Amino acid sequence: MLGPERRQELVPEAAAGSASAALVAADPKVLKGLAIFNANSCNSCHGDGGIGTAAAGPLIAVGQKYTDAQLIALLHSPNIKMTAGGMTPVDLQQDEMEELSAYLRQLH
Secondary structure (H helix, E strand, O other): OOOHHHHHHOOOHHHHOOOOHHHOOOOHHHHHHHHHHHHOOHHHHHOHHHOOOOOOOOOOOHHHHOOHHHHHHHHHOOOHHHHHOOOOOOOOOHHHHHHHHHHHHOOO
């Protein structure tokens, strides 16, 4: 069994208080969704953690507004407001869409 000082060494840096700290112990699907969000530059418009920017609104609490299926459909076919803001359809494999949706739905 590890002592407290040794266990502290094993805590990933992200757990030290960054916005991603809560994701360290999260569902692997959510972590993959975060990677997809960043790899597809969603954060360049929606901000890190989906907080929103001048370019695009926040995604916080989107999970309370939409089911996974609704969110995936919206990502595939953005509404008029989204396309007017520059959003293009998200074209990912189904498993990647589910991972991205899992990440978006947990934003608070």
